[in-house]
Amino acid sequence: MNGSSQSTSSASLMMRGLWYENAIVRQVLGICSTLAVTNRVLNTVVMCAALVVTTALSSWTVSLMRRATPRSIRMMVETLIIAFYVILFDRFLRAYWPDMSRQLGPYVGLIITNCIILGRIEAFANSNPPLPSLVDGVANGLGYTLVLLIVATVREAMGMGTFMGLALPLFSGPLWDRWILLVMPPGAFFTLALVIWGFRSIGMMRREET
Amino acid sequence: MDDGSTMLNILVITFSAVFTSNILLTLFLGLCPFIAVSRELKTAAGMGGAVIFVLFCTTLLNWMIYHWILVPRELESLRFIVFIVTIAAFVQFVEMILDRYSPTLYQGLGIFLPLITVNCAILGASLFMIIRDYTLLETVGWGLGSGVGWAMAIVAMAGIRSRLANSRIPKGLQGPGITLIIAGFMALAFIGFTGIFQATR
Amino acid sequence: MSITEKPWYPLAYMFAVTAVFSGVLIGFSALTQDRVDRNEQIFLQRAILIATGAAAENTPGEEISRIFNERVEPAEKDGIVEYRLKTLDGRLQAIGVPFEGQGYWDQIRGVLGVNADRKTVTGIAFYQQNETPGLGGEIVTQQWRSQFPGKTIAVGDQPLRILQAGQTVGDNAVQAVTGATQTSVRLERMLNEDLRTWQTAFTGEGQ
Numbered sequence: 001m002n003g004s005s006q007s008t009s010s011a012s013l014m015m016r017g018l019w020y021e022n023a024i025v026r027q028v029l030g031i032c033s034t035l036a037v038t039n040r041v042l043n044t045v046v047m048c049a050a051l052v053v054t055t056a057l058s059s060w061t062v063s064l065m066r067r068a069t070p071r072s073i074r075m076m077v078e079t080l081i082i083a084f085y086v087i088l089f090d091r092f093l094r095a096y097w098p099d100m101s102r103q104l105g106p107y108v109g110l111i112i113t114n115c116i117i118l119g120r121i122e123a124f125a126n127s128n129p130p131l132p133s134l135v136d137g138v139a140n141g142l143g144y145t146l147v148l149l150i151v152a153t154v155r156e157a158m159g160m161g162t163f164m165g166l167a168l169p170l171f172s173g174p175l176w177d178r179w180i181l182l183v184m185p186p187g188a189f190f191t192l193a194l195v196i197w198g199f200r201s202i203g204m205m206r207r208e209e210t
Numbered sequence: 211m212d213d214g215s216t217m218l219n220i221l222v223i224t225f226s227a228v229f230t231s232n233i234l235l236t237l238f239l240g241l242c243p244f245i246a247v248s249r250e251l252k253t254a255a256g257m258g259g260a261v262i263f264v265l266f267c268t269t270l271l272n273w274m275i276y277h278w279i280l281v282p283r284e285l286e287s288l289r290f291i292v293f294i295v296t297i298a299a300f301v302q303f304v305e306m307i308l309d310r311y312s313p314t315l316y317q318g319l320g321i322f323l324p325l326i327t328v329n330c331a332i333l334g335a336s337l338f339m340i341i342r343d344y345t346l347l348e349t350v351g352w353g354l355g356s357g358v359g360w361a362m363a364i365v366a367m368a369g370i371r372s373r374l375a376n377s378r379i380p381k382g383l384q385g386p387g388i389t390l391i392i393a394g395f396m397a398l399a400f401i402g403f404t405g406i407f408q409a410t411r
Numbered sequence: 412m413s414i415t416e417k418p419w420y421p422l423a424y425m426f427a428v429t430a431v432f433s434g435v436l437i438g439f440s441a442l443t444q445d446r447v448d449r450n451e452q453i454f455l456q457r458a459i460l461i462a463t464g465a466a467a468e469n470t471p472g473e474e475i476s477r478i479f480n481e482r483v484e485p486a487e488k489d490g491i492v493e494y495r496l497k498t499l500d501g502r503l504q505a506i507g508v509p510f511e512g513q514g515y516w517d518q519i520r521g522v523l524g525v526n527a528d529r530k531t532v533t534g535i536a537f538y539q540q541n542e543t544p545g546l547g548g549e550i551v552t553q554q555w556r557s558q559f560p561g562k563t564i565a566v567g568d569q570p571l572r573i574l575q576a577g578q579t580v581g582d583n584a585v586q587a588v589t590g591a592t593q594t595s596v597r598l599e600r601m602l603n604e605d606l607r608t609w610q611t612a613f614t615g616e617g618q
Contacts, residue, residue: 028245028386032330036238039544065428070421077428079298083291084432088439091287095443098450102539106337109290113330115242160545180590183544184401185236189394193387200382222513231516287440288433342518 010135017139023116024147025199030116033107034148035192039183041164044152046093046100050108052141054085055117059125059137061085066126078121079112086111116144147199151191159183220351223344227355229403233331234363235396237338240331244364245389247325254368258361260322264304265335265360268297269353272336273346293336301327331360367392449476454538455509455522459483461536462524463496463505464560468553483507491612494522503527508609512601515593517541523571523602525564529613532562532571547594558585570606573599 023029034051037043061081062069069077090108093101101108111117120140125133157163159182161172170176181187233239240261247257272293280286305323308316326332335356339349370392379388414420453472456479460466466478482504484495494507504527511520519540524533535556542548549555564570565583572584573595580586587595 028390029242032239032241032334035241068424070424073421073425076425079294080291080428080432083294084436087287087290087436090290091436091440091443091447094450095446098447098454102454106334106341109337110239110330110334112290112294113328113333115328118328178545180543180545181398184397185238186394186397186401188238189390189397193383193390193394196390197380197382197387200387204381236516285437287436291433 010132013132013135014139014142017136017141018143018146022143022147022199023119023140024144025196025203027119028196029119030114030144031148031192033110033114034144035151035188036107037104038148038152038188038191039155039159040103041149041152041156043100043103044148045164046097047104047107047111048141048145048148050086050089051111051114051116051144052138053089054082054111055120055141056134056137057085058082058117059120060130060134062121063125063128063130063133074126078118082117082121083112116140147192147195150195151188154191154195155182155187159187220348223348224351224355227352228359228362229400232359232363232397232400233335233356234360235393235400237334239334240329240360243325243329244360244367244393245386247322248364248367248389249371251365251368251372254364255361257322257325258364260326261329261331261364262354262357262361264297264301264323264326265332265357266350266353268293268300268332269335269339269349269356270346271296271300273339273344273349276340277346289340290337293333297332297336298327331356363393363396366396452476456483458520458522458536458538459494459496459507459509459524462522462534463494463507464524464533465496465505489612491609493609493613505533508606510602510605511539512597512604514540514542514597515547515591516543519594519598519601523559523606529610530563532559532564535559542594543591546588547591549588549591550594550598555588564606564610566610568607569603570610571599571602573602 017023024031030051034044034047037047058078058081062078065077065081086109089111090101093104093108120137124136128136153163157168157171158176158179161168161176161178171178179187182191227233231237234241234244243257248254275292275296276286276289280289280292301323305316308323335353339352344352367389371389374388374392383391450472453475457466457470457472457475460470460475460478460483461468465482466475470478482497482499484497486493486495492509494509495503496505496507498504506525506527506529507522508525509520509522511518513519517540519537519542521535521537521540523535525531526533537551540548540551542550562571562585563582570583572581573587574580574584575587575592575595576589578584
């Protein structure tokens with residue numbers, strides 16, 4: 001994506017990150033760290049919050065430092081900054097929300113290798129001012145969150161009959177036979193595939209109309 | 211409670227890493243290259259082989275660094291950074307050696323090595339090893355098993371996708387969509403392997 | 412030339428950046444170290460207290476630590492540890508027996524509580540499990556665990572049994588979660604293994 005020729009207004013950045021160039025739907029990037037926890041909406045929310053915060057702050061920090069950082073060590077510095085924010089978040093969870101930290105396990109740490117963050121930094125934050133970089137980070141993080149929240153909602157509602165731990169009216173009653181498969185690994189793959197298919201089909205239909 | 215790692219323990223860990231708790235199909239690690247590099251059998255096999263090697267060596271290296279350097283100095287919180295640096299350095303090192311001593315192997319394997327550094331399966335394997343508190347011997351089984359498990363999954367995927375090359379897949383599902391569905395079926399199939407453990411006890 | 416073009420700049424920059432960020436990290440880690448350590452301990456402590464009936468389900472962490480430090484005393488024999496819950500005037504009230512093993516997906520760790528008579532079960536609590544939510548994961552629900560208080564531990568090969576639906580449940584058995592065969596089988600095995608080693612180590616212990 002060529003960042004310099006497109007408008008960098010916050011609104012357009014948000015729309016691009018959320019929909020037009022949604023990282024998961026377009027390039028299926030960075031799902032490894034979060035797909036594992038999408039069998040519960042609450043866990044997904046926490047993981048995605050971690051990702052949004054990390055992407056935004058890393059983009060912002062890298063952008064702040066972009067004129068001082070030499071090209072040769074650019075990637076190492078970027079990785080260091082990403083790791084910094086992720087570890088901070090992980091530590092915060094372990095100290096103040098240990099149950100959630102236990103449930104998320106090593107997946108928070110894996111955000112460091114998440115291709116989306118590095119992708120955004122390379123494509124945008126490296127050559128743009130700090131504030132737009134922050135917005136870009138937030139936008140892409142939210143786009144990621146949107147897709148995964150849909151996946152998590154489907155999995156938890158149809159697989160366990162709950163949403164954020166609270167029983168749902170139709171799905172937890174006797175009429176619905178819980179699709180346990182959805183809360184197991186295969187369910188994650190199937191649901192994500194269908195969600196991507198849905199997004200892409202809508203996107204293609206829109207494009208055909210214009 | 212049993213004492214440390216028995217041979218059976220190690221075998222169980224290795225087996226479950228390959229089959230029942232496959233690092234890719236069950237733990238969801240290493241998905242990006244899995245989706246991107248699984249088109250052709252040859253490239254998939256190359257990537258798989260490289261992953262086995264790097265994963266095995268880095269889990270062992272990281273175990274030693276963690277237990278012999280970080281823990282005695284109470285620096286566990288730096289483990290993320292240290293592991294990533296170790297992995298990056300190791301891959302860099304392997305590239306240099308290959309380049310100098312085996313140009314042919316470098317040609318074949320070379321492109322995959324930088325890609326491996328961002329493969330979350332490598333870092334993930336080391337992180338899981340710490341969380342599960344494996345001994346050195348158990349880590350050997352874990353590293354080998356995880357690597358082989360990942361390689362098996364990607365090679366199988368490439369085999370299936372090359373068969374699908376001539377099928378008519380709906381537009382929205384092409385590429386990552388159908389790959390994820392195939393992965394779902396593979397994950398389903400692998401769940402069947404839990405029967406092995408019932409038989410051994 | 413400007414400072415960014417000097418040859419030693421990249422190295423110095425990397426060094427400085429690493430130092431700053433690592434410093435903040437280490438500082439924050441040191442600040443939160445106490446909390447993190449306590450949280451780790453609280454997991455096990457909470458399981459022990461809930462299994463022995465000394466604390467209710469949603470007791471806050473501080474309270475758990477307080478009760479634990481006041482009333483629980485670990486005892487070890489032949490490498491096996493048991494946690495003794497004392498009444499307020501120092502007599503033995505209940506014992507927490509830790510158990511662990513490989514569940515269906517991952518390790519399961521928990522504590523089984525027994526009365527001072529070392530036979531009657533007071534409860535069971537888990538502090539680590541990653542079983543299938545809705546299936547094996549049901550073992551942590553209060554509903555399933557409420558089967559345990561009042562059961563007796565038998566002597567011999569199978570101190571405690573977890574039976575599939577349809578079989579009559581005796582004094583030393585509970586009913587498995589429907590559909591969670593793997594988790595139930597493994598849980599039963601790890602419970603019995605650890606209960607047997609515990610019984611062997613602590614036979615003949617007084618009240």
